[in-house]
Amino acid sequence: MLKYTIRRLLTIIPVLWLVSAMVFVLIHLVPGDPVLVILGAAAKPEQVEMMRQRLGLDQPIIIQYWDWMIALLQGDLGASILSDEPVTRLILERMPITISVAAVALFLSLAISLPAGIIAALRHNTYTDYFFMILVILAMSIPSFWLALLLMMLFSFQLNLLPVMGWISIFDNFWSGIQYLILPSVSLAFIMAAIVSRMTRSSMLEVLREDYIVTALAKGTPKRFIVFKHALKNAFAPVMTIIGFQIGFLLGGTVVIEDVYSIPGVGRLILGAIANRDYPVVQGCILMVTSIVVFVNAAVDVAYAYFDPRVSFDK
Amino acid sequence: MPDNFENISGKIRTPILEVRDLSVSFHLLEGVIPAVAGVDMVLNQGEVLGVVGESGCGKSVTAKSVLRIIPCPPGSIDSGTAMFEDRNLLELTEAEMEGVRGNKISMIFQEPMTSLNPAFTVGDQIAEVFRFHRGMKKREAFERAVEELRRVEIPDPAKRARSYPHQLSGGMRQRAMIAIALACRPRILIADEPTTALDVTIQAQILNLMGQLQTDIGMSIILITHNLGVVASIADRVVIMYAGRVVEEGTIDDIFACHHHPYTHGLLRSVPRLDRPSEDLQEIKGIVPKLNDLPRGCAFSNRCDYVMEQCRQREPVFKPIGSGHKSRCWLENRPW
Numbered sequence: 001m002l003k004y005t006i007r008r009l010l011t012i013i014p015v016l017w018l019v020s021a022m023v024f025v026l027i028h029l030v031p032g033d034p035v036l037v038i039l040g041a042a043a044k045p046e047q048v049e050m051m052r053q054r055l056g057l058d059q060p061i062i063i064q065y066w067d068w069m070i071a072l073l074q075g076d077l078g079a080s081i082l083s084d085e086p087v088t089r090l091i092l093e094r095m096p097i098t099i100s101v102a103a104v105a106l107f108l109s110l111a112i113s114l115p116a117g118i119i120a121a122l123r124h125n126t127y128t129d130y131f132f133m134i135l136v137i138l139a140m141s142i143p144s145f146w147l148a149l150l151l152m153m154l155f156s157f158q159l160n161l162l163p164v165m166g167w168i169s170i171f172d173n174f175w176s177g178i179q180y181l182i183l184p185s186v187s188l189a190f191i192m193a194a195i196v197s198r199m200t201r202s203s204m205l206e207v208l209r210e211d212y213i214v215t216a217l218a219k220g221t222p223k224r225f226i227v228f229k230h231a232l233k234n235a236f237a238p239v240m241t242i243i244g245f246q247i248g249f250l251l252g253g254t255v256v257i258e259d260v261y262s263i264p265g266v267g268r269l270i271l272g273a274i275a276n277r278d279y280p281v282v283q284g285c286i287l288m289v290t291s292i293v294v295f296v297n298a299a300v301d302v303a304y305a306y307f308d309p310r311v312s313f314d315k
Numbered sequence: 316m317p318d319n320f321e322n323i324s325g326k327i328r329t330p331i332l333e334v335r336d337l338s339v340s341f342h343l344l345e346g347v348i349p350a351v352a353g354v355d356m357v358l359n360q361g362e363v364l365g366v367v368g369e370s371g372c373g374k375s376v377t378a379k380s381v382l383r384i385i386p387c388p389p390g391s392i393d394s395g396t397a398m399f400e401d402r403n404l405l406e407l408t409e410a411e412m413e414g415v416r417g418n419k420i421s422m423i424f425q426e427p428m429t430s431l432n433p434a435f436t437v438g439d440q441i442a443e444v445f446r447f448h449r450g451m452k453k454r455e456a457f458e459r460a461v462e463e464l465r466r467v468e469i470p471d472p473a474k475r476a477r478s479y480p481h482q483l484s485g486g487m488r489q490r491a492m493i494a495i496a497l498a499c500r501p502r503i504l505i506a507d508e509p510t511t512a513l514d515v516t517i518q519a520q521i522l523n524l525m526g527q528l529q530t531d532i533g534m535s536i537i538l539i540t541h542n543l544g545v546v547a548s549i550a551d552r553v554v555i556m557y558a559g560r561v562v563e564e565g566t567i568d569d570i571f572a573c574h575h576h577p578y579t580h581g582l583l584r585s586v587p588r589l590d591r592p593s594e595d596l597q598e599i600k601g602i603v604p605k606l607n608d609l610p611r612g613c614a615f616s617n618r619c620d621y622v623m624e625q626c627r628q629r630e631p632v633f634k635p636i637g638s639g640h641k642s643r644c645w646l647e648n649r650p651w
Binding site: 210211212214215216217218219220221222223225229230233234307308309310 | 412435
């Protein structure tokens, strides 16, 4: 298990390098000259040239990459072209906001989907099962931005229960913070809950048909132990993989949701930076989000070995 | 049948499990499948009862129904009683059944590769039995699990208890299954084709082990198999099943030396023997009919070499033809 864990964690290094290289290349392939965006289309050629030199854009791409990489290894993601603020600081200021929305969404979706999936599997082919699965299909088909607007109309405009948009940190004022968190998290949680509960259900159904469940029954294990010990530990491994993937989508989903609800998170930072060709910020944000996804998936793989010991088995 | 009867060896046998008129069906998309239709079966104290038949004849379903571990739905136990220790197992509550399973009646299965949970150590899976049936704490139960592994002759039991099933060979896993089944010294062990998935050398080891532990514990065994060789080596009495019915029942000598039912005859003739030229090896013609599409009259009539007109009209009754020897056939005398 330890050997497996170390081996798995070591594979993060090349993956992260590859991710950083791809982020860099993609940004430089995207059309649109940042200098012209900053200076305006009417800028004189000399001004443009000076700006290029200042940003290092006159250097060959390899040199640019080298400089960027060296700085990156020192934790320096460069400075915003627009505001001249360090990208690291811009991201770190906004990251807690995005993470809190995503974390609450994750928590909500798991709190709904795991019990729903288990119950649907245990009541396979009954009306309870059908009910949950119809809900799942519904939840999967509703785009989160539209759901966000519907929720906003109902809870904020009609019922006046929750704020329309904006943000108060839960660390500044817990109760107001919670109120601002609810709608964005719920809109994000919906689709994830649907996917995870479907996966939980099918995984449980498969496991409940296994021979070792019959063995457990035959030795007198009580039903709840069979479900929560014997079945769930086996069924959870594939579910966890899906959750790992979904965390990536969740972070992507926050970009849209933050825009809908005017939340000053990383998502809006990315959108603004893309609109202004502020490529150091775009690079930094994407790198940060992809790193999180890489780390989460590594953690999922390590946890997988706990749920399924065959994975870490060294011959 | 009287409560006590004398068997061939003259010992008094006391019934420990009496299954009467058991019917089990499965409600599937293709219709209702009567997997077990009115089975009577008696297991006596300390004996090994062989249950023999082709795949799908209802032998496993009968055993699993007694323990009530068939999935319901789609399965349903439609009628019958299974008397054990003055209680009808088919009427017990689920909680009462949990106290019987693995404690008084245990079961081991055909596939040692898939019968153990891959996510838990072997020791943990044995320890569970002690925790549920003996109320032991985790540690004590685990120590007892190591003892049980030693008892089934697994080398280095302390280490093996911490192994996961995938780290053990097939024979080892079946030993571990036996350890689970026998942990609470049950009165009955149901062994559902326990050696089918194993190599021949390992088969003999497992059978020997079961025989030895049976003597130690003094339990009764229901041995489900389609291997007549296995039955001949360890069973005292045999029940032959076909299409969800018991077609013949008798001592090992009744079945091997003076069997009465043509199906039993066919089964025995299809076993290769060293003392007989291989041309004599004969299969039973035809295939097992679908359980929801059985021929009228006797279920075996469409495959029987000795079929008579009345066989196609009425189902034969299960009648005694000797002391403890019964057969479900219209034939008066054996034609072979």
